[in-house]
Amino acid sequence: MSAPLVVNTTDGTVWTRRGSLRDGRALYAPAEVCVCPQYVMVTESELAEIGIAGQADALPMPTAAGARRQFVAMSTALERLRCDLGRAARERHGTNEVLSEACEALAAGRDRIAELEAEAADLRAQRETLVSDARDTERHIMSVTEECQRHAARAAELETGRADERDELAMAPGRSTGTEWGDLVEFAAGAFRRVVDAEVEAAAPEVLAPRTERSCWVAIADALNAAHAAGMPVGIDLDGTLTDHRMWSVVWDRAAERWTVAGYDDEPDGIDRLAAPTQAPQTEDIPALTVYRASHDSVVMGLYTTAAEARKHCETEERRSWLTGTTLSFDWIEDEEDGIAELVVVAGQNEESTTGYVVTALEIAASYDEEADE
Structure with missing residues (x-):
């Protein structure tokens, strides 16, 4: 027996068949409700519990009042659907805007991350270059330090040899060790005086024959050679001063009328560094x-x-x-x-x-x- 199309319950509600379950049982909804979800519909047995006043296999002819109520209900439902549709459209539009802004922010974040990664790569490359340069500089400093140590050792060795030679030279003319400029000048002056005295006696009234002058210069040259052999630097300043350019000089003492030894930077009274009495400036x-x-x-x-x-x-x-x-x-x-x-x-x-x-x-x-x- 098929289920009826219309069921009237004792509370005055008219139910119409709208569908069925998988087992074939019919589902009913109030006739005034145009759209009704299946999960709120009821079966015929559930209507029986309420109380069935009557049922029919065909839909009753709607009256004018019923048709009007049904039209009003349908219009209300349609308007409600339109409002829901408009609200959904607005919400969708707002959601699209928010989604677009989020996509733009995400793209900007990705671009910034790419820039930071590129900067980090550049910084790593610069760091590697600086580390390499620092290592090269360190190796260069170590090389220079080793070279300075070798030079210092060589200088100490030369200084030791120079001191030994100076002592040997000092002992040669019968002097004690530690001969300095004053000893060498006295030695040269003594040799010079001995040669001059011998030549003057041999030359009688003549004052310095050519051979005598040469002997004097030979004595001066011997003294300079002795200083050079001792490792003592000897040079001539622009003003004609004989000096080692460090500590000592040989200058003309006008008061004593003789050559004498003075400090390189000293300017004692009465000492003329420019010329001896017999030396005329020829500028x-x-x-x-x-x-x-x-x-x-x-x-x-x-x-x-x-x-x-x-x-x-x-x-x-x-x-x-x-x-x-x-x-x-x-x-x-x-x-x-x-x-x-x-x-x-x-x-x-x-x-x-x-x-x-x-x-x-x-x-x-x-x-x-x-x-x-x-």
């Missing part, structure tokens, strides 16, 4: 002296007698300012009129650039030119 025949000044940004680094040595100083200082292993090419731009040469450098594949190092030729006059000030 007119002395040519002007040219020296070469090495400087960097107006800071003087040194004076040299040749341009090659001054340029060598500048190139060495510039090379020290570059990393070890950098390929450098030096060139000098000369201004012959002003006597100035400027150092330029090319490092690797870079363009030529200035260094600030300059070598200037300076002419030192031998005498004062009064007309030059006019």
